[in-house]
Amino acid sequence: MSKRPGHWASDLAAAHLGAISCTLYDTSSTDQIRYIARHSAAAVVVLEGAAQWARWRPIIDDLPGLRTVVVLDPSIIPPGDPRFVTYADLRGSGILVTSGGKNIAPTRVESLLRAHPLVGQAVAIGDRPPYVTALVVLDEEAAPAWAKTHGIDAVDPASLAAHSAVLREVDHAVAQANKALSRAEQVKAHRVLDVAWTAESGELTPKLSLRRRVIVERYAAEIDRLYTESQR
Known part of the structure; x- marks a missing residue:
């Protein structure tokens, strides 16, 4: 050894x-x-x-x-x-440090986002960038049920993640989470992904914890677009 x-x-x-x-x-x-x-x-x-x-x-x-x-x-x-x-996955639940030197606890941000029933998983991004953004994955059970009660026929993740009513509700979830966060912790931009995260797909551990390094690497293009589009 x-x-x-x-x-x-x-x-x-x-x-x-x-x-x-x-x-x-x-x-x-x-x-x-x-x-x-x-x-x-x-x-x-x-x-x-x-x-x-x-x-x-x-x-x-x-x-x-x-x-x-x-x-x-x-x-x-x-x-x-x-x-x-x-x-690196096991270390990845640590503090995010923005380019401005602000220390952010990602688990606090993520737990507030997951408080909304539509949100199954969320990962806060912000280690080195100037502010916090987030990737959001819809809850596989709650999202179709929510859609049905709101007269939306779509049930698959891709259709739900693109539906304007679902996106507005996730916007609301982010806004509610931001009310409980300090200015530095607030999510300035987010993206709803049209996939499910599981242990089998690699984004979660067998105990369903986030594999942050895997997520950041796998969704690097989406994260880059988050910062590019939010800075326009």
Whole structure:
């Protein structure tokens, strides 16, 4: 095991949670890893890179208690496996710092946005830009029900995300959230996406937490347009 800070942070987090961390060495064979992982009932595994993953790959599906695999190198994540999260994902719920030096807690902004029943997920953007914006995903169950009660025939996410009445209601949700936020925290622009976020699609962890790094990278074009259009 190397001396990367991610390992130290993982050990410290485990200690604070009352969990027991078990170190495996770079010289540990796959059979040794299997024995230790199974007998320790490992629930979380932290992997550094391709060399470690090569030894874990043959046994990863033989560990019934395994819930999450944290990787320091995102390039080793198998496509479509919801158990895998990056170390950056776990750090990503931290403070946003705008270009003006304002510290923003994204979870506060997001929880206020999600208070509206139409909003299933929301992510606040604002780490380095001059102000906060947000990406909004409609609630898969509440949005079609809301549409039906308002005489809207559309039920699929793409149609709902483009409907003027839905967009006006999301505008209202953002305005209501902004009333509870300081000027620096307020969402200056937002975009309703025509997709659902799930663990399978990669935007959420298995525990349905936001994978912020994935979202920011995947929706970089939409985020750029948010700032470009709002500055006109």
